[in-house]
Amino acid sequence: MPNALAQRFARRKSGNVGVILPFVPKVHLFSTYYFAEILSGIGEAAKACNYDLLLIFREPDSPRDYAKLYRTQKVDACIVLGAQDVAEERAALRELQVEGFPFCLVNQRFDEEEYLTVDADHESGSFAAVQHLIAKGFKRIAFLNGPNAFSSSGDRLAGYERALTEAGIPLLEERIFTGNYSRKSGFEAAAKIFEGIEKKEIDAVFAANDRMAIGLMDGLRERGIEAGKDIGLIGYDDSDSSRIVSPKLTTVSVPFYEMGRRAAMKLLAEESEEGNTILPVQLVKRETT
Amino acid sequence: MPNALAQRFARRKSGNVGVILPFVPKVHLFSTYYFAEILSGIGEAAKACNYDLLLIFREPDSPRDYAKLYRTQKVDACIVLGAQDVAEERAALRELQVEGFPFCLVNQRFDEEEYLTVDADHESGSFAAVQHLIAKGFKRIAFLNGPNAFSSSGDRLAGYERALTEAGIPLLEERIFTGNYSRKSGFEAAAKIFEGIEKKEIDAVFAANDRMAIGLMDGLRERGIEAGKDIGLIGYDDSDSSRIVSPKLTTVSVPFYEMGRRAAMKLLAEESEEGNTILPVQLVKRETT
């Protein structure tokens, strides 16, 4: 039974793929459907390619020294989850690129850069969601987006705008709200969105993820507004919660598991695709529309 | 910047803690609150002790050769999640013990064995849950348990029995049902439990986890029975879902994060406790009771 440590040392290959997990304050990290699915997908691919999975928990204070993982030979490649478009992240990723350390981003793009990326088509997903609301007769559609440090937020905004524009519905600044993808931020957005509903300026909401949509549902319910009855509501992710909540949430299904799998494949498989992969998403119609 | 591979090779220490994850068919593994929380807790402790986390995804067909992980020096210690009391598992763990390979079980005990273990007090949790139902005036309390390959299932049964016995309520075999902790199995149990409700033989249900409780809620709703109104219902785990579902589920909160952290500490910290650690759980009263 060969000693993997000696083997890897002699080969100068760690045999590990690192999975870099973002720090999510308060919420224990994996409590989100999102990471869980991606991680499982990565796990499948890694196993198939005979790699081990090293989990890297980022910390809030510590610098993002991703390159160190490669220099110390802890990993041969990394998958970066929850990367954000902020200066420090850009610098850390750029360093990897310059040094030739292989990595792949999941669900995040940096448009000017030529990074390996696996993303989902959030522009189309948002377009389909908003188009569905329009088809259901809603005309004053608000949008509760996430922080724009995530490319998916920009993609969703673009899809929202395109759907409205194609339908000839004016695009109003005051119908766009920003949360941080947490349930709490959705709950808090209910105050302002309720005002809009009262003033007949909002008759439906498209939220950028299920957790915010569910928080919003709760916040509106406290004010006597029932999603699916008094207003239309669509979430995003098709998480377990979207099926459990009542009324059941119309949402957009994202192939997170497959995204994780493909990201790992890009790094580890023999013949792998280059550049950016974009996977399709799908609207799932339920009771809130 | 020292080469960790060379360092570990020279020291004959991998610097890795393995986390052995059970294979859960169909359901992508982490989609459960349970593992997510435990894993985060392990991550915190591992980082504090300067260990890296190696994720080991078990496969359905492959044998449980845990010892190989140590022999090949992939890990220095392991935390076993979702261990089951079946022959193959017992043999694999016994081998680790005999060889002196350190490991810790989470949420599972093997009573005759002296393994390092971190568990929660499910007997007390179940007792409190059933006692609460009794206090609410329910008298014909059914129990939807999980498979008895898990020690927690046995613990919960014991708590259920003790609460009934102390209240002088007869223990009836036909009020005990078995699922497999999946939402689907809860949903399916609704058929038989509905019969019991119809016959006035059941007026409340204690389910061994939230997912089964929620599946049961849905199944009963299809038959016109509303949890919290027509029957009492208690789940277990205090997962996110229990708060999202409506009516909100009364449940038992388990410190999964802390359990993971403590398990890792037992293996990695300088001065660490021996044997079995049992952490308290807490009843969380919500709308279904």
Add this chain to the structure above:
DNA sequence: TTGAAAGCGCTAACAT
């Protein structure tokens, strides 16, 4: 206190 050197268990290059 500082420095030199053997050796960890493999791989890979080379020689047979």
Add this chain to the structure above:
DNA sequence: ATGTTAGCGCTTTCAA
């Protein structure tokens, strides 16, 4: 094809 050996980058022991 098969066997031999240097060397991977550290740690640790032992000598100076």
